[in-house]
Amino acid sequence: MTSVAHSERPRVLVARAVFPDIIDLLREVAEVEATPDDAISTPETLRRRLADKQGAFITGSERIDAALLDACPLLRVVSTMTVGVDHIDLAACAARGIIVTHAPDVLTETTADFGFALLLAAARRVGEAERYLRAGQWTKWSVDLFAGADIHGATLGIVGMGRIGQAIARRAALGFDMRVLYHNRNRLSEAIEADCGGAQHRALPALLAESDHVLLALPYSPQAYHLIGAGELALMKPGATLVNIARGGVVDEAALAQALHNGRLGAAGLDVFEGEPAVNPVLLAAPRLVLTPHIASSSLPTRRAMARLAVDNLLAVLQGRPPLTPV
Structure with a gap:
């Protein structure tokens, strides 16, 4: 993969600590702000950290709604590593031209x-x-x-x-x-x-x-x-x-x-x-x-596949290609 010049790179927030080697794939084309302490604790923190980002890597725990989107005018793509998207306001994203992707099939x-x-x-x-x-x-x-x-x-x-x-x-x-x-x-x-x-x-x-x-x-x-x-x-x-x-x-x-x-x-x-x-x-x-604590998809190979698909969707959109699995 060809690296993108530092000044041209879009900014991406990874909202939860996840497999570092998979997230490293994003660093080839984007400035990545990772979350080392497992997860973002409040909606206000998520809104603040997304305010200057073009891309978001999320899980089912982070809620994307109209109020958050109003505070994030640069956002272009939201990629969740879940198959369900009830935590994302799809209509609000569509109204702002934001692409939403998810992770069906792999789980x-x-x-x-x-x-x-x-x-x-x-x-x-x-x-x-x-x-x-x-x-x-x-x-x-x-x-x-x-x-x-x-x-x-x-x-x-x-x-x-x-x-x-x-x-x-x-x-x-x-x-x-x-x-x-x-x-x-x-x-x-x-x-x-x-x-x-x-x-x-x-x-x-x-x-x-x-x-x-x-x-x-x-x-x-x-x-x-x-x-x-x-x-x-x-x-x-x-x-x-x-x-x-x-x-x-x-x-x-x-x-x-x-x-x-x-x-x-x-x-x-x-x-x-x-x-x-x-x-x-x-x-x-x-x-x-x-x-059980919401672990139905929690085998190591499957969780890695979910994360990789979320990253691949982000890479596609940020590089001007169609997403693999849009909602």
Whole structure:
């Protein structure tokens, strides 16, 4: 790669500490202001540090809104290493001619692996059992010790049948002989349904009523806020499992905790939370609930691929080429 003269280089903010060797690729064409202390702590700090920048490398923790953009008149491109873009005001960016890119595809399989792992851990009560053993409470074997629900041969309902949902469906049908139902705004083609183990489209109420396990993998939007609330949880089979790897706001957390306390649900697994990184205390007190800190895509190869794609998108735009994966 040919270096650009110092005086001609655009300025880029990297808003979170991330793989230094990948960020070094940006330094060939840009003046990079990195974040050595892991993350930018406040919106005001982000606004101040972006004010004289042409490019931004962000993650899902940094919010790009109209107020920030008004303070950053030079900004040309925002590149997030996430696939979701609910933390970016796309309309405000478009109105100002700012290109937004994201990182689809590279995290699909890893996230699907984790979604299935969380389903298994919740339904088979893995978290409870480990804590019980570590606390020294295991003194004898019993027939019903942490007896959970079967995954193989059961019915899985997937809400959100995009790339990740389809990857989960293939694992379910081909690996665990599960019957797969899905809910999407639009029905998939017959060819995709067949590739997903004969997945069948359902309206959301029907999917909830028929499924032994429900997994949420839909993109977040205002319409998805508390899509799963008390009414929807009441439609689910007694003893069913709910897993959320989408966004925290999709689930009414208080209603979920209540459904676990009263035994309506058999188990649940959450990798995302409405106020993350803060976690609603009602969840911490709920039984039969596996909680993980938003790590569905967190394998080292995948996180490196996400960061590299974000950098490649920045390099493309700053060098006058089309971005690889625009939103």
